[in-house]
Amino acid sequence: xANCLHLDPSxxxxxxxxxxxxxxxxxxxxxxQVRPAPSRFRNEISKxxxxxxxxxxxxxxxxxxxxxxxxxxxxxxxxxPKGRYHQCIGxxxxxxxxxCVDLCPQRALQIAENPMIKCLGDFRWPAxxxxxxxxxxxxxxxxxxxxxxxxxxxxxxxxxxxxxxxxPDNPPADIEGEVDTTLELNRRDDGRPxxxxxxxxxxxxxxxxxxxxxxxxxxxxxxxxxxxFTCTGEGGYMERLRPYDDHVITQxxxxxxxxxxxxxxxxxxxxxxxxxxxKPGLGGHLxxxxxxxxxxxxREAVLGISLFSPFPFHSVYSIEDHMKHIDWIKHVNxxxxxxxxxxxxxxxxxxxxxxxxAGTHIVHIDGGYGGxxxxxxxxxxxxxxxxxxxxxxxHGFLEAEGVRDAVTLIASGGIRNPYDVAKAIALGADGVxxxxxxxxxxxxxxxxxxxxxxGCPRSIATTDPELAPKMDxxxxxxxxxxxxxxxxxxxxRILRRLGLRSVGELRGRTxxxxxxxxxxxxxxxxx
Amino acid sequence: xxxxxHIETRPIPPRRPRxxxxxxxxxxxxxxxxxxxxxKACIYDRHREETNYIRNxxxxxxxxxxxxxxxxxxxxxxxxxxxxxxxxxxENLGNAYWTPEIIRTTWLQAETAKIPVSxxxxxxxxxxxxxxxxxxxxxxxxxxxxxGIHGREYISTSVDIGRKPAxxxxxxxxxxxxxxxxxxxxxxxxxxxxxxxxxxxxxEPAMIKTARKTDLIAxxxxxxxxxxxxxxxxxxxxxxxxxxxxxxxxMLRQTRLVEIADGPDVAERIDAVKQIHPEIVAVxxxxxxxxxxxxxVKLAEGEVEAIHVVADLQGNEVGAERPRFIKDMIRKIxxxxxxxxxxDEVTLIAGGGxxxxxxxxxxxxxxxxxxxxxxxxxxxxxxxxxxxxxPGGSCPAKLEQVELDYCVGRMTNLIAAWHGQLIEVMGxxxxxxxxxxxxxxxxxMFFEDLEEQTFxxxxxSGS
Ligand code: SF4
Ligand code: SF4
Ligand code: SF4
Numbered sequence: 001x002a003n004c005l006h007l008d009p010s011x012x013x014x015x016x017x018x019x020x021x022x023x024x025x026x027x028x029x030x031x032x033q034v035r036p037a038p039s040r041f042r043n044e045i046s047k048x049x050x051x052x053x054x055x056x057x058x059x060x061x062x063x064x065x066x067x068x069x070x071x072x073x074x075x076x077x078x079x080x081p082k083g084r085y086h087q088c089i090g091x092x093x094x095x096x097x098x099x100c101v102d103l104c105p106q107r108a109l110q111i112a113e114n115p116m117i118k119c120l121g122d123f124r125w126p127a128x129x130x131x132x133x134x135x136x137x138x139x140x141x142x143x144x145x146x147x148x149x150x151x152x153x154x155x156x157x158x159x160x161x162x163x164x165x166x167x168p169d170n171p172p173a174d175i176e177g178e179v180d181t182t183l184e185l186n187r188r189d190d191g192r193p194x195x196x197x198x199x200x201x202x203x204x205x206x207x208x209x210x211x212x213x214x215x216x217x218x219x220x221x222x223x224x225x226x227x228x229f230t231c232t233g234e235g236g237y238m239e240r241l242r243p244y245d246d247h248v249i250t251q252x253x254x255x256x257x258x259x260x261x262x263x264x265x266x267x268x269x270x271x272x273x274x275x276x277x278x279k280p281g282l283g284g285h286l287x288x289x290x291x292x293x294x295x296x297x298x299r300e301a302v303l304g305i306s307l308f309s310p311f312p313f314h315s316v317y318s319i320e321d322h323m324k325h326i327d328w329i330k331h332v333n334x335x336x337x338x339x340x341x342x343x344x345x346x347x348x349x350x351x352x353x354x355x356x357x358a359g360t361h362i363v364h365i366d367g368g369y370g371g372x373x374x375x376x377x378x379x380x381x382x383x384x385x386x387x388x389x390x391x392x393x394x395h396g397f398l399e400a401e402g403v404r405d406a407v408t409l410i411a412s413g414g415i416r417n418p419y420d421v422a423k424a425i426a427l428g429a430d431g432v433x434x435x436x437x438x439x440x441x442x443x444x445x446x447x448x449x450x451x452x453x454x455g456c457p458r459s460i461a462t463t464d465p466e467l468a469p470k471m472d473x474x475x476x477x478x479x480x481x482x483x484x485x486x487x488x489x490x491x492x493r494i495l496r497r498l499g500l501r502s503v504g505e506l507r508g509r510t511x512x513x514x515x516x517x518x519x520x521x522x523x524x525x526x527x
Numbered sequence: 528x529x530x531x532x533h534i535e536t537r538p539i540p541p542r543r544p545r546x547x548x549x550x551x552x553x554x555x556x557x558x559x560x561x562x563x564x565x566x567k568a569c570i571y572d573r574h575r576e577e578t579n580y581i582r583n584x585x586x587x588x589x590x591x592x593x594x595x596x597x598x599x600x601x602x603x604x605x606x607x608x609x610x611x612x613x614x615x616x617x618e619n620l621g622n623a624y625w626t627p628e629i630i631r632t633t634w635l636q637a638e639t640a641k642i643p644v645s646x647x648x649x650x651x652x653x654x655x656x657x658x659x660x661x662x663x664x665x666x667x668x669x670x671x672x673x674x675g676i677h678g679r680e681y682i683s684t685s686v687d688i689g690r691k692p693a694x695x696x697x698x699x700x701x702x703x704x705x706x707x708x709x710x711x712x713x714x715x716x717x718x719x720x721x722x723x724x725x726x727x728x729x730x731e732p733a734m735i736k737t738a739r740k741t742d743l744i745a746x747x748x749x750x751x752x753x754x755x756x757x758x759x760x761x762x763x764x765x766x767x768x769x770x771x772x773x774x775x776x777x778m779l780r781q782t783r784l785v786e787i788a789d790g791p792d793v794a795e796r797i798d799a800v801k802q803i804h805p806e807i808v809a810v811x812x813x814x815x816x817x818x819x820x821x822x823x824v825k826l827a828e829g830e831v832e833a834i835h836v837v838a839d840l841q842g843n844e845v846g847a848e849r850p851r852f853i854k855d856m857i858r859k860i861x862x863x864x865x866x867x868x869x870x871d872e873v874t875l876i877a878g879g880g881x882x883x884x885x886x887x888x889x890x891x892x893x894x895x896x897x898x899x900x901x902x903x904x905x906x907x908x909x910x911x912x913x914x915x916x917x918p919g920g921s922c923p924a925k926l927e928q929v930e931l932d933y934c935v936g937r938m939t940n941l942i943a944a945w946h947g948q949l950i951e952v953m954g955x956x957x958x959x960x961x962x963x964x965x966x967x968x969x970x971x972m973f974f975e976d977l978e979e980q981t982f983x984x985x986x987x988s989g990s
Contacts, residue, residue: 116601158654368649383664388981392981447597452645
């Protein structure tokens with residue numbers, strides 16, 4: 001099994017404090033094999049539906065011709081039940097030689113767009129993007145072009161959704177061999193371990209309390225499989241996460257919920273969360289309803305009260321204070337890399353450079369439009385700038401300071417698909433953090449109800465004892481593993497089409513991008 | 528430290544069936560009557576509520592649409608008989624500016640008095656016209672913020688209306704000229720009159736009572752004055768339209784603020800009011816027509832101490848073919864006032880198109896001292912902005928039958944929720960005083976600027 005720590009066990013022994021080694025549990029192993037993980041719901045939402053009229057004579061022709069196994073029948077039943085419409089590729093099937101609508105001897109079939117599809121999705125995550133993500137999580141591949149899913153961009157009308165790659169007409173001589181998608185996280189050359197992850201992303205912090213055990217563990221297992229990381233969020237370090245220690249980033253947030261020396265010593269990366277994009281400047285907020293018995297125990301808090309993590313750190317009023325903080329963690333854990341997570345104010349570039357000088361290895365900027373947990377609507381929409389502006393700003397400033405190659409720049413807050421990953425990197429990030437996409441893979445429909453009452457009705461973002469167990473861990477981990485696979489494959493295709501051999505080569509290559517509102521040749525309307 | 532501004536609230540449920548975004552379509556045909564029907568599993572219990580609603584239906588003009596859109600029942604039904612649909616009534620709420628989302632969030636705030644909170648990130652457009660083309664800033668490491676929000680520190684939202692002289696005149700150690708009167712409001716909000724097409728007589732008493740409860744001031748047209756208790760006058764400002772005679776002196780003296788329509792004789796009318804009540808602050812109401820901006824700036828050169836500029840209900844320049852938006856007009860007036868060294872001589876109140884709490888903060892950042900609102904308070908009463916308000920009309924909110932307590936409660940809740948949100952954005956900015964936010968465009972980021980600085984720089988060829 002690949003290990004992101006370039007250390008052999010004896011080195012680990014010299015680095016880890018004795019008590020950590022003693023309490024260290026065997027680490028979980030998991031491969032990255034794609035296995036089918038169909039929807040856990042009976043009726044997957046589909047873009048198209050098939051209408052069958054009364055002329056159908058149940059000859060079964062449609063069943064034999066369809067290559068997508070849309071039509072089903074059960075022995076003993078005379079009538080056709082509802083089919084697997086979500087596998088139907090829709091009208092584009094007419095071009096093929098297996099179009100049931102044309103081949104039906106009775107002309108009893110008709111394909112229509114599912115009227116319900118209007119109820120799914122939003123400007124940032126349109127229905128197509130959600131459905132495509134589900135297919136990726138189910139199959140480990142991006143949906144074939146036949147589906148006609150427009151999942152590369154959302155409908156938000158700005159940022160990533162107006163950026164496109166300028167793929168050369170004739171991709172430079174086919175790139176043979178592996179395309180390198182790994183990302184090196186420690187660029188400081190400060191004697192701390194090098195840590196390489198196999199995909200240029202890791203999972204964002206979702207604390208236990210905001211998501212279920214299953215969700216958190218599924219994320220951790222996918223991180224193991226893909227040799228990357230997941231983050232505890234600020235809800236404390238669950239005992240159950242210990243078999244994943246080597247792939248966990250633990251968060252030190254302003255609330256310091258559940259932060260202990262011992263938990264800091266377990267992990268290879270410690271993240272300071274100053275702010276988060278969804279509620280910049282507002283700190284964390286777990287509504288009382290979600291502070292259930294188990295959450296309260298984990299956070300060492302009183303059951304049922306709303307938990308606020310204050311903003312900001314009350315011990316940090318300057319970069320010097322921040323440096324003291326970092327020194328403290330570096331002292332407590334001699335092998336840890338430090339990540340500093342900030343949101344995107346106007347002076348995000350200064351903050352990033354300051355963090356670098358304070359000794360951070362990773363600067364993690366979190367733009368305003370992402371986020372998974374509960375946040376005031378006014379904050380999500382209005383406070384701080386979208387990540388698309390912040391990346392080039394920070395990247396450029398780090399370059400101008402001459403420190404760009406000594407720090408890893410991670411972007412998050414609205415990375416929804418492999419194209420967003422590539423665009424973020426082309427704008428200047430080294431890698432990204434994802435969150436919502438993983439939840440969508442688990443069946444999130446973005447109904448936004450995660451915060452209220454018993455929490456997520458779909459068992460993803462809830463610790464409700466009745467709702468949470470409805471999702472199976474093996475299934476959930478496979479969905480995320482599949483998603484990562486699909487993303488990586490697509491990322492490699494993008495890189496190949498651009499004639500690049502590694503993700504690293506893409507960083508800062510804004511020349512490979514274009515913006516629909518700033519067309520390269522203004523006389524030409526490329527819309 | 529002054530006593531903290533606090534608005535007493537309590538939840539006021541809607542009178543009418545909720546107009547949600549989704550409804551469930553149920554093709555009952557072919558149902559196999561599972562004993563563990565998925566409808567029982569809806570964690571919001573919407574199917575049972577719907578059945579009860581239909582059972583007790585008295586009038587059939589409103590259907591039940593309050594599903595949360597989680598798709599759980601739809602996806603789990605053994606026969607796949609359930610389906611979600613968009614509620615056409617929801618989609619037709621309001622208009623292009625007052626969108627269904629704005630109306631729905633206003634309803635919820637008027638019901639609960641709470642700051643709207645939701646999960647799953649932001650779902651809207653990247654940016655948009657008007658106020659949506661700006662973001663407010665936050666401060667990463669420095670100060671008050673959450674402390675202020677949770678009460679250990681004080682974030683002040685109070686503003687003054689009136690003139691703030693640049694210096695005081697003394698003669699022989701004595702103040703030579705009296706300090707001009709100031710009206711102090713705990714929040715940068717003035718309750719404006721309802722626009723004519725929505726003017727419902729029973730709303731005025733509610734607006735006045737709300738002003739009293741929230742310690743704000745409601746503008747009331749002197750021509751259509753409802754019966755007022757003396758104790759209410761402190762929270763009322765008479766609006767004197769052109770040609771309206773001077774108000775009753777005794778009543779006027781009980782008020783703190785008066786608003787006078789702009790016109791050729793506006794100076795004389797201010798004088799006349801001040802003759803009766805020298806300590807009153809007089810505001811001039813200027814419609815933001817094509818020369819409204821210039822007119823406002825011009826007025827500030829004279830003796831006028833407060834100007835209320837009012838755009839149309841959509842925040843647009845009145846009657847213009849290619850109208851400017853209120854935020855840009857405020858910025859222009861604010862800048863011109865600074866250039867003329869008049870900025871602190873005059874208070875700028877901006878109205879028209881202020882639809883959400885965030886617009887208050889943004890209008891202040893653009894240079895207004897405070898804003899005025901009317902429609903949000905009406906929407907708070909479950910109004911659909913469908914303009915079927917004429918007596919005997921088919922108002923879906925049945926506003927002809929509303930009770931005073933309900934109106935006051937809902938309006939008060941809405942204002943409280945706005946106040947909470949104002950504190951949130953100020954907290955994020957690290958701001959303790961809204962007075963200091965006025966015109967501080969450094970606390971905001973504008974879409975045009977960011978686009979140009981980022982993508983313009985990267986992608987404009989040949990530059
Ligand atoms: S091919 Fe046509 S007639 Fe035959 S089973 Fe299919 S729909 Fe019915
Ligand atoms: S509550 Fe809705 S938005 Fe939140 S995680 Fe669950 S399905 Fe997704
Ligand atoms: S979709 Fe969800 S909220 Fe709506 S009725 Fe079904 S289970 Fe309830």
